[in-house]
Amino acid sequence: MYKALTDEEAIRQYLPDQSNQCFEILYKRYVGKVYQRCLSMTHDTEKAEDFTHDIFIKVFNKLEAFEQRSSFSTWLYSVSFNYCADQLRIAKRFSTTSLDFNNEWDKAESMDEQLHEETLQLMQQAMTSLSAKERSLLRLKYEDGLSIDEIAQTLDLTPSAVKMRLKRSRDKIQALCEHNFVN
Structure with a gap:
């Protein structure tokens, strides 16, 4: 029964009231x-399948706009070609625009x-500009991993004096690094 109808007749006959049947015939x-x-x-093959389904959805959604200036098959093939392109x-x-991630990572x-x-x-340049006492204090803390109390006992200082000297030494290094970085 469906084979006897042309595409245009099937669209006219089934689209208004039985759109699923119209879609099934044309599909x-x-x-x-x-x-x-x-x-x-x-x-x-995967892209072709995806594109085919997308094309039929697009065509069916625009089927009411089909003006029959050409045959339905010509219109469908034109939509198919344009969609794929x-x-x-x-x-x-x-x-x-894709990146070669390995190269970028390297x-x-x-x-x-x-x-x-x-x-x-x-840092080495900044350390050489410090006094021997300042370098020694920083090495005890950051290279040897001693606590503030251990450094205070070793150098016969109060913990607050150790903290203050560490802070001043760090500030000096930071200032020297910033100065050298800018220049």
């Missing part, structure tokens, strides 16, 4: 041809290593 008639069109353009153009635009690691090395050199 069964053209799904294979639309899929082949998509496959010939994408060379990817648009999707491929979009995919191409995104693929050209560059970032290299830059981190270089920054670490420069920071160490800067």
